[in-house]
C-alpha cells in the first residue's frame with residue numbers, strides 16, 4: 001500500500017456533511033461527533049447475552065449507557081478494514097487491488113450489528129450483506145448506477161415523483177450500515193450531497209403545490225440516522241399540508257441500530273399519525289431481543305410497520321429462511337410486505353437469484369403459512385417502470401363459464417364464473 005496516500009487506504013465511511021447544513025456529521029476519522037451528554041441520554045436498555053459478551057471483549061470501556069446510545073453506535077462504527085479485521089477475517093478484501101479498483105459503497109457497520117457477525121464464518125448471511133467483497137468489482141450486463149432512473153424523475157433535487165399520488169423524499173445520503181446491494185448506492189457515493197433544511201424545503205414546497213400527492217415516503221439513505229429534531233421538522237412540515245394523508249418512513253435502523261428507537265423518539269413520532277414505517281429486513285437472525293424491543297415500542301406507539309426484504313443469493317434465497325423471517329416479523333408486529341428482486345446496480349450479480357427463485361419462495365409460502373406471512377414478490381422494473389408483482393400461476397385460464405384455478409397443493413379447481 002506504499003504508493004497510496006494514507007487516507008486512500010481504507011474504503012469511504014460515508015459522507016462528510018460537516019461543511020453544509022448539518023444533518024449528521026460523519027467523517028473518516030474517529031472524531032467526536034456527538035456531545036457526551038447526548039450519548040448518555042439513552043433510555044434503551046436491552047442487551048442480549050451474546051452482544052453483551054462482544055461488547056465486553058471489543059469495547060471494554062463502554063458503559064451500558066454508551067452502548068445503548070445510537071449516537072455512540074454511530075460514533076464507534078466499523079468504517080475501515082483495520083478495525084473490522086479485529087472481529088472478522090478481512091484478508092480476502094484488505095488489499096491494494098480491492099481498494100484501488102473499488103472506491104464504491106462506503107463501509108459502515110454499527111458495533112451492535114457487528115456483534116451479530118462475530119464468531120461466524122465469512123460466508124455468514126449477515127456478513128455477506130454488509131461486508132465488502134471482491135465480487136463487487138465484476139460489473140455485469142444490464143447493471144447501472146441508477147437502475148430505477150430515479151434521478152430522471154426528480155422534479156426538484158432529492159424528490160422522486162414516479163407514481164401519480166405519492167412521492168419519495170430522499171432526506172439524507174447517510175446510513176448507519178451500508179448494504180452491499182443497495183439500490184441507492186449511487187446516492188451515498190456522491191460527495192458533499194447537499195441534504196438539509198434548504199434542500200428539504202424545496203421538496204416540501206413541491207408537495208405543497210401538488211394536491212395530487214397524498215402519500216409521502218421519507219427515505220434516503222436512512223432517515224432514522226438523523227437527530228429527532230430534524231425528523232420532526234420533516235414530519236411537522238408534511239403534516240401541515242392538508243392533502244398529505246399518510247407519511248411513510250423507509251428505514252433499516254430498527255434492524256441494525258435498534259438503540260435509535262428511544263421512548264422519547266417514539267413519543268415524538270406519535271404526534272404525526274397516520275405514520276407508517278417500511279423496515280428493511282434481510283434475515284431471521286436479525287430479529288434479536290434488541291430488535292424485538294425496538295419494534296414493540298414502535299407498534300405500541302401505533303406505527304404500522306411493514307417489511308421490505310431484498311432477495312439475495314446465499315443470504316435468504318430459501319423457502320425455509322424466508323418463512324422463518326416472515327414468522328418472526330409477525331411475532332414482533334411487523335407485517336411482511338415486499339420481497340424485492342435484487343436491483344441491477346454495478347457489481348451486484350453475485351447477489352442476484354433467477355426470478356424463478358422468488359416465485360418458488362412465494363409458492364412455498366402461499367397455503368403453507370398464514371396469509372399475513374406472505375409478502376408481495378416484486379421486480380422494480382429497470383428504467384423506472386415501477387414495481388411489478390410476480391405470482392406463481394394460480395390462475396390457469398378459462399374453460400367456458402369456468403375459471404380454472406390451481407391451489408397450493410397443485411390441484412386444479414373449476415370456479416363457475418359465467419361470461420357477462
Ligand code: SF4
Nearest residue numbers: 175178179182221252
Ligand atoms: S439501509 Fe437502505 S439506503 Fe442504506 S445502504 Fe442499506 S439499502 Fe441502501
